[in-house]
Amino acid sequence: MKAYDTVIGLEVHAQLLTRTKIFCGCSTQSGLPPNTSTCPVCTGMPGTLPVLNRKVVDLGIMLGLATGCRIASRCIFARKNYFYPDLPKGYQITQYEHPLCEGGTILIETGQGIRRIGITRIHMEEDAGKTIHDDKAPSSYVDYNRSGVPLLEIVSEPDITSSDEAVAYLRELRQILMYLGICDGNMEEGSFRCDANVSVKPAGSSRLGTRTELKNMNSFRNVQRALQYEIERHIEIRESGGEVVQETLLWDPSRSVTASMRSKEESRDYRYFPEPDLVPVEIDTAWIDGVRSGLPELPFARRKRFIEQYGLPAYDAGVLTQAKTVADYYEECVRLLDKPKELSNWIMTEVMRVLNEQGIPITGLNVSPKMLTGLIVLIKKGSISGSMAKEVFAEMAATGESAESIVEKRGIGQISDEQELQSLAQEIINSHPDEARKYCSGKTGLLGFFVGMLMKATQGEANPKLASRIMKELLEG
Amino acid sequence: MLETARQYRRCKKSPVEKTRAFLEKIRSDTFNAFITVDEAGALQGAQVAEELLKSPDAGALAGIPVAIKDNICTRGVRTTCASKILSGFVPTYDATVVKKLKEQGAVILGKTNLDEFAMGSTTTSSIAGPTRNPRDPSRTPGGSSGGSGAAVAAGLCAGALGSDTGGSIRMPASFCGITGLKPTYGSVSRYGLVAFASSLDQIGPMAPTARDAAVLFDAIKGYDPLDSTSVPRDYGPTDLDGIDLKGLRIGVPEEFFGEGLNQEVKAAVQSGIAVLEDMGGRIVEVGLPHAGYGVAVFYIVATAEASSNLARYDGVRYGLRVQDPLDLGDMYARTRATGFGPEVKRRIMLGTYVLSAGYYDAYYRKASQVRTLIAEDFRSAFSRCDIIAGPTTPVTAFRLDEMIDDPLSLYLLDIYTIPANLAGLPALSMPCGFDSLGLPVGMQLMAPHFREDLLLGAGISFQDRTAYHQEGS
Numbered sequence: 001m002k003a004y005d006t007v008i009g010l011e012v013h014a015q016l017l018t019r020t021k022i023f024c025g026c027s028t029q030s031g032l033p034p035n036t037s038t039c040p041v042c043t044g045m046p047g048t049l050p051v052l053n054r055k056v057v058d059l060g061i062m063l064g065l066a067t068g069c070r071i072a073s074r075c076i077f078a079r080k081n082y083f084y085p086d087l088p089k090g091y092q093i094t095q096y097e098h099p100l101c102e103g104g105t106i107l108i109e110t111g112q113g114i115r116r117i118g119i120t121r122i123h124m125e126e127d128a129g130k131t132i133h134d135d136k137a138p139s140s141y142v143d144y145n146r147s148g149v150p151l152l153e154i155v156s157e158p159d160i161t162s163s164d165e166a167v168a169y170l171r172e173l174r175q176i177l178m179y180l181g182i183c184d185g186n187m188e189e190g191s192f193r194c195d196a197n198v199s200v201k202p203a204g205s206s207r208l209g210t211r212t213e214l215k216n217m218n219s220f221r222n223v224q225r226a227l228q229y230e231i232e233r234h235i236e237i238r239e240s241g242g243e244v245v246q247e248t249l250l251w252d253p254s255r256s257v258t259a260s261m262r263s264k265e266e267s268r269d270y271r272y273f274p275e276p277d278l279v280p281v282e283i284d285t286a287w288i289d290g291v292r293s294g295l296p297e298l299p300f301a302r303r304k305r306f307i308e309q310y311g312l313p314a315y316d317a318g319v320l321t322q323a324k325t326v327a328d329y330y331e332e333c334v335r336l337l338d339k340p341k342e343l344s345n346w347i348m349t350e351v352m353r354v355l356n357e358q359g360i361p362i363t364g365l366n367v368s369p370k371m372l373t374g375l376i377v378l379i380k381k382g383s384i385s386g387s388m389a390k391e392v393f394a395e396m397a398a399t400g401e402s403a404e405s406i407v408e409k410r411g412i413g414q415i416s417d418e419q420e421l422q423s424l425a426q427e428i429i430n431s432h433p434d435e436a437r438k439y440c441s442g443k444t445g446l447l448g449f450f451v452g453m454l455m456k457a458t459q460g461e462a463n464p465k466l467a468s469r470i471m472k473e474l475l476e477g
Numbered sequence: 478m479l480e481t482a483r484q485y486r487r488c489k490k491s492p493v494e495k496t497r498a499f500l501e502k503i504r505s506d507t508f509n510a511f512i513t514v515d516e517a518g519a520l521q522g523a524q525v526a527e528e529l530l531k532s533p534d535a536g537a538l539a540g541i542p543v544a545i546k547d548n549i550c551t552r553g554v555r556t557t558c559a560s561k562i563l564s565g566f567v568p569t570y571d572a573t574v575v576k577k578l579k580e581q582g583a584v585i586l587g588k589t590n591l592d593e594f595a596m597g598s599t600t601t602s603s604i605a606g607p608t609r610n611p612r613d614p615s616r617t618p619g620g621s622s623g624g625s626g627a628a629v630a631a632g633l634c635a636g637a638l639g640s641d642t643g644g645s646i647r648m649p650a651s652f653c654g655i656t657g658l659k660p661t662y663g664s665v666s667r668y669g670l671v672a673f674a675s676s677l678d679q680i681g682p683m684a685p686t687a688r689d690a691a692v693l694f695d696a697i698k699g700y701d702p703l704d705s706t707s708v709p710r711d712y713g714p715t716d717l718d719g720i721d722l723k724g725l726r727i728g729v730p731e732e733f734f735g736e737g738l739n740q741e742v743k744a745a746v747q748s749g750i751a752v753l754e755d756m757g758g759r760i761v762e763v764g765l766p767h768a769g770y771g772v773a774v775f776y777i778v779a780t781a782e783a784s785s786n787l788a789r790y791d792g793v794r795y796g797l798r799v800q801d802p803l804d805l806g807d808m809y810a811r812t813r814a815t816g817f818g819p820e821v822k823r824r825i826m827l828g829t830y831v832l833s834a835g836y837y838d839a840y841y842r843k844a845s846q847v848r849t850l851i852a853e854d855f856r857s858a859f860s861r862c863d864i865i866a867g868p869t870t871p872v873t874a875f876r877l878d879e880m881i882d883d884p885l886s887l888y889l890l891d892i893y894t895i896p897a898n899l900a901g902l903p904a905l906s907m908p909c910g911f912d913s914l915g916l917p918v919g920m921q922l923m924a925p926h927f928r929e930d931l932l933l934g935a936g937i938s939f940q941d942r943t944a945y946h947q948e949g950s
Contacts, residue, residue, distance in 0.1 A: 040570050044789045046563070046671040047550040047572060049704050079785050081832070083809055090788020142793065271832035273841060276675035276782055278705050 003203035008160035015191035021148035023050030034143035042148035044088030064101030077275040086129035094125035118157030163227035226251035310340035337373035366400035375403035478689040492540025496523040510628040514587035522584040539582030544634040547588035550669040559603035562816025572669020590624030616874040619652030621645040626653040636684035644894025647906035651869035651919025662901035663708035666701030674779035687936030691715040720934030723757030728862030745918035749909025763858040777844035784828025852900040869906040869919035905932040908945035
C-alpha cells in the first residue's frame, strides 16, 4: 500500500451563552416546554424584523481575539435560503461574504509537538428550531425555542492531518470557548457541534483528493472514529483503483459506518444574498479594545505558565487548566498556601474524585480553597495523618464544615502524647516476644510490623512519625 | 381631515357619529376598496377617541377614521395580503405604524385591497377581486395600494396607509386623483409590514390633500428600535402652512419626458410645473442618465428579495396548508402552488433564478452596482436643484377590460416611480390636471433623503393655489 496524507477541515457550531436570542428578546434557556420561549420574530411571523443582539458581536470578537483573527471593521449578515419546517423564515440569517473574523490560529499539542491549525473564519448566525418526529403519528412537531439562539461558526483551514489531531483541535477550541465563558461546550446536547471535510492524497502530493463531508458526530470519540473510518474508506477506494465520490455522509455510531446523506448533484443552492433587514455592523477599535480588556488568560498560555511558575509537571498543568474554574481554584489555593505540587496532587485526586462522584463543577464544591488549604495545614502541623485527612476531606465535601471543626468534633486529632504511646508500645513488644527477639538479632525490617501494630492499637490516630521513633527507641533500648 | 378635527373640537360632530357615517358609506361601496371592515374595532376606537378629545392635548388624528392597506399587520384583525396563502392568518401584534395611529386616537375602519403581496400596479390580482377606480368604475385604480387609493378618492375614509416598493402608493394616488407620499427609506418603521422587497418597501400616507398626507406622515414617521433599517434622527413636525416656493430650484429631468409618455399626461405635468414656476420656483434641467435602467434593476433586486421573503409561506405555521400531503416536499409544493397567484409565482421564480449559483454575479450583483449608480445620479442632480418634478405614471387609469396582459408592459408603468425606491428617496404624487377623458394626472415630486418637508410643503402650497385635488370626482 502507498502512503497517503490526510487532509481534514472542521466546521464547528458553538451555541453562545447570551441571555437572549440573536434577533429578538426571547430567552435562550434550554429545557423549557416546547414553543414557550418564542415570539413573532423567532417564529417568522409575517411582517416581523430582526434586531441584532450586540452581545453576540462582543462574544464573536472575543473568540476572534482569542484565536488571533483579524476582526472586520464592517461585517454584514446574509440570508441562506432553504426550506425546512424548523427554519421558520425559509432562510437562515448568517454571514457569507463579509464575516466577523478571519485568519486566526489555534495551537494544538500532538505527539510530534505543537502544531498550528489555521482558522479561516468565524461568523455569527442563528440556530434553527427542532423537528420532533412521532413514529406512531403521521405528523411531526416543531419546537421553535431554539430558533434564533445565537451561534458562532468556526471554520478551520484544511490543516489537520489525522483524526487524533482533529480531536486535539476540537478539545482546544472547546476549551477556549469555555475559558471565555461564551459556550458551555456540551457536545451531547448540541451546544458544541462539528462537521468535517475529509480527503486523502498520495503522500507529498500537492493535489487535493476528492473530499467528503461528515455530519452527526456528537462526541469526541465519534469524531475520532468517524474520521478514522472515513480516512480508511478513502484509502481503500483509491487502493482498489476506484474514485471517491463527493458527497455528504452521516456517521452512524451504532453501526460504526458512514452513510450517504446527499450527493454533490443533490447539494443545495443556498442563494446567499445580503440580508436587507439588517444594517452592516461597524466595529471600531474602541469596541475591539473594550472586548480585549475583558479577555481572560487562555488555556495554552496558562498551561505554560503553570509549568514555569509553579514548577508543575506538564501532566499536572494540563489537568489543572482543563477547565478555567479548576485553574482559578488551584491558583487561589496556591495564593493561600505556597505548596504548589501538594495542592496539585490534592486537586487532581481527592477534589476531582468528589466532583466526579457528585457530578458537580468545582464552583459547586462545598470545600472552598481556604478550607482545603486549612486541611493541608493540619497535616503539616501533624495534627492529622494524610490518610485521615482524606476522610476529613470527604466529610468536608459532604457537609461543608471546616477541617478544624470536623477534627475537633470527632476527636480525631493524632495522638502525640509520648507517654501514652510509650506504654502502648511496651504492651505490644511484651505480647510479641519472638518478633522482638528477631528484631534485636538484626531483622530491623520488623520495625514496620511493630509500628503497624501501634497504629492499629490507636485506631490510626497515632502520629506515624512519633510512633515509629518511640517503637524504635523501645526495641533498641 | 383637519376640518373634521376642528369639528370635533367645536363639538359639531363626534368621532362615533363620524365613524358610523363612514361605515355606512363603506357598506354601500361598489369599488371593492376593502377586504375587511372592522366595524366593532372602529366603533371601539371612536369611543376611545371621544375620551381622548376631552383633553386639550389630543392630536390632530384623534377620532379620524382611516384605512390600512391589508399587507400591514393589525392585531386581532385578519391580514391577508390579498393572498389565498394567508387565509385565516390573524396577526398577534400591531405593526408599529398601526400602534402609532391607535395611540394618537385614529379610528381604524378596516383593511384595504391590494395586488397579491403588493406585487402589481392594477389591484386586480387580489383574492377579494379587483378594486375599481372611483373616478371611473370601469377603470383600474392603479396599484398595488389601489384599495387605499379608491377608499380615499371615494370618501370612504379620511386618509389611508399604503405601501410603496416601486410606486405602489404614488401610482394609485395618480390614477385616483389624490395625494400620496412614499417617504424616505428608513423614516417610517417597516415592522409589521409584510415584506415584499425589504430594501425598497416603505409605508406612506394617501389622502385627499398634501396637508392631510402631512398629518398622517407626521403620525407614523420616526425611529423604531424594532426596525434596524429605520434611521435614528430628529423628526420634526411638518409645517402645514406650506413653503414659499420663491427661489426653489426645481429639477426637470429630460429622461422623464421621453418616449412612452402619453402626450396628454405630458401636457398636464408641464402645466403643473409651470404653476410651480409661476409661484416662484426656478426650473433647472438635470440629468438622470441611469434612471432608464431602473425597471431592470428593480425586477432583479425586488424579485430576489421577494423570493426569500415569501419562503416563510410554507404551510407549517399559519395560513393555507393543503390536505393530506404525501410528504414534506408535497406539502410545500402543493401549498405554494395553490396559495400563490401567477404574478407572485412569476416573481418568486425570477428572484430564485437571479440569486442562483452562477447567475448571482451577472444579475443580483450587477443590479446592486447599477442601483448605486442611480443613487449617484440623484446625488449629483440634487447638487443642482432642491426638488425634482416629473410625471408619476406614463398614462392615466386604463380600463379593466383593456387590461394589458403582457407583464413587461405593466412593469414599465413604474418607470418614473421606481428610481426613488432604488435610491431610498422620498417622493410625492399629487393631482396636476386631467386628460381629455377627465381622468386625473399625477405629478411626482422627489427630494433628497429626509426632505419630505420640501415635498409636502410644495404640495400644500401648490394645492392652496390650485383645485385639481378637489375636482373630478
